[in-house]
Amino acid sequence: MEPVLRVEGIGKTFKDTRVLSNIAFDVHKGEIMAILGPNGAGKSTTIRNIMGIMYPDEGQIVFPGYEGKALPRHRIGYLPEERGLYKGVSVLDIILYFAELKDYPIKKAKERALSYLEKFDLKGKEKSKVEELSKGMAQKVQFIASVIHEPELLILDEPFSGLDPVSQDLFKKEIRELANKGTAILLSSHQMNLVEEMCDRLFMIYKGERIIYGKIQDVKEQYANYKCTLVGSNEEASLQALPSVTRVESSGDKAIVYLDHEVEPAVWLRSLPETVDIRELSIARVSLHEIFIDVAQGKKQGGTVHA
Numbered sequence: 001m002e003p004v005l006r007v008e009g010i011g012k013t014f015k016d017t018r019v020l021s022n023i024a025f026d027v028h029k030g031e032i033m034a035i036l037g038p039n040g041a042g043k044s045t046t047i048r049n050i051m052g053i054m055y056p057d058e059g060q061i062v063f064p065g066y067e068g069k070a071l072p073r074h075r076i077g078y079l080p081e082e083r084g085l086y087k088g089v090s091v092l093d094i095i096l097y098f099a100e101l102k103d104y105p106i107k108k109a110k111e112r113a114l115s116y117l118e119k120f121d122l123k124g125k126e127k128s129k130v131e132e133l134s135k136g137m138a139q140k141v142q143f144i145a146s147v148i149h150e151p152e153l154l155i156l157d158e159p160f161s162g163l164d165p166v167s168q169d170l171f172k173k174e175i176r177e178l179a180n181k182g183t184a185i186l187l188s189s190h191q192m193n194l195v196e197e198m199c200d201r202l203f204m205i206y207k208g209e210r211i212i213y214g215k216i217q218d219v220k221e222q223y224a225n226y227k228c229t230l231v232g233s234n235e236e237a238s239l240q241a242l243p244s245v246t247r248v249e250s251s252g253d254k255a256i257v258y259l260d261h262e263v264e265p266a267v268w269l270r271s272l273p274e275t276v277d278i279r280e281l282s283i284a285r286v287s288l289h290e291i292f293i294d295v296a297q298g299k300k301q302g303g304t305v306h307a
């Protein structure tokens with residue numbers, strides 16, 4: 001796959017605090033690549049280095065299609081973490097202003113803006129001033145402004161923060177459609193469960209360092225053991241004593257039984273003794289969030305998984 005952006009071993013220190021160490025990943029055409037990590041992990045600092053808002057102390061940012069040339073800003077769309085649009089300007093004018101900044105044809109931009117406003121439930125708001133919009137509406141307008149010029153690379157810093165679930169779904173759908181049309185997308189989030197279903201690859205960062213990098217499916221296969229959620233009257237100790245159980249978390253009649261990496265769910269189910277009381281049972285892989293907690297707490301070794 002064609003990389004549109006290559007981050008090569010960047011490091012950054014503020015005063016005497018090291019906030020990024022040897023961060024390296026690619027973003028390919030047509031994929032959604034997520035930088036995931038908790039607050040303060042270094043996601044925005046990584047993005048600001050890519051955008052040339054600040055410069056890395058070590059390593060470099062490379063746009064392989066533009067070898068040796070300056071950052072191709074007109075080919076990049078950027079939704080910064082700090083939201084903010086000129087408040088006194090109308091919705092349509094602000095979007096067209098962004099299109100003009102990127103040298104995008106205004107007539108085409110206007111058509112695209114109107115179609116996006118309709119898609120995002122903002123039809124009729126073209127002439128409203130930004131200050132008259134709700135926070136979520138303003139965020140939709142800022143998103144439109146970041147994609148109006150059909151960027152090759154789209155960088156979204158925490159695109160879902162502050163959105164209600166319906167708007168989150170709208171954004172998720174739109175981001176997926178853009179990737180399907182070939183846009184390379186890099187998005188950052190600390191809401192792992194939200195991006196779990198939509199990203200193709202991920203880079204998990206913790207305290208400025210990579211802890212996992214790879215395809216979402218490979219990460220899940222390598223790190224995500226199965227867990228069995230069980231409702232029934234069972235003693236925690238008796239569940240803990242079952243074969244291939246690594247740990248049990250129980251609350252009342254509900255228990256989550258975490259299984260060894262090697263376990264085949266069907267084989268494990270057949271091995272359960274008749275003494276286990278089962279009123280409800282489901283088996284699923286643990287979530288990215290749980291993988292992250294385990295790796296960050298040193299319970300599992302992180303690394304690159306067929307990146």
Ligand SMILES: Nc1ncnc2c1ncn2[C@@H]1O[C@H](COP(=O)(O)OP(=O)(O)OP(=O)(O)O)[C@@H](O)[C@H]1O
Nearest residue numbers: 014019037038039040041042043044045046081190
């Ligand atoms: N300009 C700066 N000067 C000094 N320290 C900074 C600066 N910018 C960021 N940092 C520090 O770098 C670290 C990483 O911050 P960053 O904003 O990249 O995290 P993040 O992963 O985006 O977090 P969040 O999810 O909270 O937005 C933090 O410890 C932060 O305090």
